Amino acid sequence: MNKLSEATKYYIAGFLDGDGCINAQIVKRDDYKLKFQIKVYVSFYQKTKHHWFLIWLQKNLEYGSIRKRNDGMSEYTITGPDPVQNLLKQLEPMVRIKKPQLKLVLQIIKELPKAKDPQTFLALCESVDRFEQLNFSKKRKINSETVRSILKS
Amino acid sequence: MNKLSEATKYYIAGFLDGDGCINAQIVKRDDYKLKFQIKVYVSFYQKTKHHWFLIWLQKNLEYGSIRKRNDGMSEYTITGPDPVQNLLKQLEPMVRIKKPQLKLVLQIIKELPKAKDPQTFLALCESVDRFEQLNFSKKRKINSETVRSILKS
Numbered sequence: 001m002n003k004l005s006e007a008t009k010y011y012i013a014g015f016l017d018g019d020g021c022i023n024a025q026i027v028k029r030d031d032y033k034l035k036f037q038i039k040v041y042v043s044f045y046q047k048t049k050h051h052w053f054l055i056w057l058q059k060n061l062e063y064g065s066i067r068k069r070n071d072g073m074s075e076y077t078i079t080g081p082d083p084v085q086n087l088l089k090q091l092e093p094m095v096r097i098k099k100p101q102l103k104l105v106l107q108i109i110k111e112l113p114k115a116k117d118p119q120t121f122l123a124l125c126e127s128v129d130r131f132e133q134l135n136f137s138k139k140r141k142i143n144s145e146t147v148r149s150i151l152k153s
Numbered sequence: 154m155n156k157l158s159e160a161t162k163y164y165i166a167g168f169l170d171g172d173g174c175i176n177a178q179i180v181k182r183d184d185y186k187l188k189f190q191i192k193v194y195v196s197f198y199q200k201t202k203h204h205w206f207l208i209w210l211q212k213n214l215e216y217g218s219i220r221k222r223n224d225g226m227s228e229y230t231i232t233g234p235d236p237v238q239n240l241l242k243q244l245e246p247m248v249r250i251k252k253p254q255l256k257l258v259l260q261i262i263k264e265l266p267k268a269k270d271p272q273t274f275l276a277l278c279e280s281v282d283r284f285e286q287l288n289f290s291k292k293r294k295i296n297s298e299t300v301r302s303i304l305k306s
Contacts, residue, residue, distance in 0.1 A: 010163035011247060017206075018171025046250070047289070053170075053250050094164060097199070097206050136200070 004090055008060055013094030015057075020044045022088070022101035023135060024108055024128045026142045034121050036147050038112060038128055040105050041079040042087060048074045061087060081109045101134050118151045157243055161213055166247030168210075173197045175241070175254035176288060177261055177281045179295045187274050189300050191265060191281055193258050194232040195240060201227045214240060234262045254287050271304045 004012070016022070021043040029037045042064075046053050054066050054076040063086075064078030078084055088095075088102050095102050108127055115121040125144035132140050157165070169175070174196040182190045195217075199206050207219050207229040216239075217231030231237055241248075241255050248255050261280055268274040278297035285293055 006160065007163045007247075010160045011167040011249075014164040014167025014169075015171040016167075018168040018173065020171065050250050056249070094160075096164075096209070097203050 004060060009090055010094050012057070012060070013091045013096075015044065016042070016091065017095060017097040019046070020098070021135065022098050022105055023137075024105055024131050025140075026125055026128055026144070026147060028142065034118060034147075035150050036121075036125070036142070038108065038115075038124060039079060040081060040084045040109060041077050042084055043078075044076045046074055046076075048072055050074075063087075081112055085109045101131065104130060104134070122148055122151065157213060162243055163247050165210070165213070166244045166249075168197065169195070169244065170248060170250040172199070173251070174288065175251050175258055176290075177258055177284050178293075179278055179281055179297070179300060181295065187271060187300075188303050189274075189278070189295070191261065191268075191277060192232060193234060193237045193262060194230050195237055196231075197229045199227055199229075201225055203227075216240075234265055238262045254284065257283060257287070275301055275304065 023043070024038060024040045027037050027039050029035065044054060044057055048068050049072075051066070051068070051074045054074050057076055058064060058066060061078060063080075063083035064076055066074060066076045068074050078087060085106060088106055092102060092106075104127060108124060111120075111124055111127075115124045122144060125147045129140075129143050131137065132143070176196070177191060177193045180190050180192050182188065197207060197210055201221050202225075204219070204221065204227045207227050210229055211217060211219060214231060216233075216236035217229060219227060219229045221227050231240060238259060241259055245255060245259075257280060261277060264273075264277055264280075268277045275297060278300045282293075282296050284290065285296070
């Protein structure tokens with residue numbers, strides 16, 4: 001990922017605090033030993049009319065992909081521990097409102113490589129659960145409880 | 154209004170592009186000679202949970218007032234030609250998505266003092282009409298047509 005200028009970092013941090021999303025999610029992966037994967041991502045939204053803006057962002061951040069949704073919105077998402085960590089480390093001093101989400105994702109990314117056994121993985125899934133409240137998102141279908149019951153069986 | 158640091162300007166411009174609003178509106182003023190007034194304003198929104206953030210913004214920008222709405226949102230609005238012009242002139246080089254609204258408000262503010270006669274005022278009201286489309290806002294109750302029909306009678 002590009003090393004961003006200070007100006008760009010402040011601008012993107014402001015935009016992220018306004019209209020962006022820092023998130024982690026548990027997804028089902030039948031081919032994984034622990035049956036689930038923790039996904040981390042940073043998303044930016046904008047009316048498709050302003051699609052050009054997301055392309056400008058992507059040019060700066062290099063990683064991630066943009067898609068046009070069918071509700072008139074475009075969405076630019078950067079996913080994966082390395083790109084997300086790289087971006088958020090750069091924005092950490094500037095982000096204000098979404099600082100709790102930023103810190104939590106960075107902590108999850110740091111602990112991901114150690115989460116090879118069910119116990120440690122489950123603890124990490126509990127950290128992921130906290131995003132439901134932090135991001136005021138709707139009730140999640142897959143949370144640490146789901147993972148616990150599958151891993152037990 | 155404070156002279157903002159470059160860093161703060163970039164951050165606020167990003168936040169404004171994400172979650173802010175630059176707007177102008179025609180309001181009825183029975184005590185005015187031309188019966189209407191053109192209001193210009195810049196607003197920032199945030200969940201009331203993050204009310205502290207709007208207070209931080211206000212501390213930086215000095216002008217304007219914050220109110221808690223009854224839908225869980227807080228709203229910080231800076232209104233009036235001088236404070237709005239001062240703020241937008243500082244943010245002009247940094248704002249990206251809302252540049253058209255920014256330029257249009259600055260132009261309206263510049264022309265306001267000259268709009269003392271019905272003809273010039275009406276032309277300015279037509280500029281205000283353009284915000285309906287620029288901000289994807291719902292159909293306005295008062296637009297230049299309303300002003301025209303009242304001033305004619």
